[in-house]
Amino acid sequence: MNDRMIKEHVETLLKKDRRLDGRKLTEYRKPISVESGFIETAEGSARVIIGDTEVLVGVKMGVETPYPDTPNKGNLMVNAELTPLSSPEFESGPPGIQSIELARVIDRAIRESKFIDSEKLCIEEGEKVWSVMVDISPVNDAGNLFDAGALGAIAALKSARFPGYDGERVDYKKHTDKKLPLRKTPISVTVHKIGDKLIVDPISDEEKSSDARLTVVHREDGKMCALQKGGTMPLSSDDIAKMIDLGIEKGKELAKALE
């Protein structure tokens, strides 16, 4: 089936409030599992499974010079590699726009929610700060890498422990018990609009049929901290309000997987 036929089929089903895999429109796939500390070579890690989608996230830490505009704050870097391992549609080569958007949206979820207390990552103002590098590697992309990746990044950061550091060099063989300085947890839910229906947690065929999406990041204290609209169709104010409400409602459910 080509993409146009898939879209027609998805839309016909959605008109009857049905989905390709029999789920309700606002139902996440099962199982949702988050396993932390999965990778021993990383300072923090998580393996997230949502239905058939599987993502590995690793956190590496190092000591670097701070950026000139934030001399007393640690550095954060989020990167996603959509390599050909996880889908026949991904090709090797430099990161495409899809992986760049994915990484940047997850970066914003972590950065703008002030999840990491980055001032506590400062070792010597203007000279040395801890750098936190989050890498997202999908193993099987069956849809919704945005939410799976964000959930994995948050779980991996929660599981991270500082490596040894003697003031000069980082000793990766030494694992301390010291956790990252973290604050209130953000959670990311992406709502898709197909025709005039709103769904969450799309599988790949639904993602291809999506007219518009809105990634809604809110914090456990209820504050909104990041949004990203994607897709080529416009959204009305009414759509936006509904999508945000749905994102917050579903986020509470997703946050339970982190416990």
Next chain:
Amino acid sequence: MTKLLKRMVNKMVYKRKDRKENETRPIEAKVGVIKNADGSAMFKIGKTTALAAVYGPRDLYPRFLSDPTKGILRVSYVMMPFAGAGDRVRPGPNRRSREIALVTEQALMPVIDLSEFPNSVVDVVIELPQTDAGTRCAGICAAAMALADAGIKMKDLISSVAVGCLNGTPVVDLSKEEEDLEGENADVPMAVISGSGEVTLLQLDGEVEKEHLLRAIEMGKEACKKIYDIQKNALKKKYGVEK
């Protein structure tokens, strides 16, 4: 004094504490770990973990790369950025990973028959979430299982292990600690066609006496027989065949 001590230590015959010289680290193997792929497998030896996905046979673009007489095998080898024991590994191919992809391809090719698929490509994607020496060998073991899982016509499986010589002691499956030992050491990754015992990958880094090397290679072949059984059983497990 320390120099003398160091020299004395170097002269000492290496003896393993946690396992026998001809013993590998614990191995786990699983077939069918990536749903999107046509074939896939996980191979874990010690902490070193390799995932392999096979996509194809499928059309090859750009067209000029294709072979009108048979399909081609295209291997990629990638360490996930958090897989290294030290600093973050920069993602994307580098000289090391491209060479490993090349020798992996050549290690697998002798048992693979792609004559039925002219102008096509079979992609083998190897990624390592966690590493602790022996990554190319783990990648080859996983790739061989994934190719079989994808139903690619194969004469046999390929099994692979690194052997070495540590201060004159031939050993099988070096750990990272052993790789980094001071003294006269060698690291020899090798791959073997299970049935015939022929070698399809052979590299050597280090210093070693010829006799010790040949002894180590024989030990590697024995270890590959055990690895072959593990690979075979993992395949049987997926397809519900009795042991």
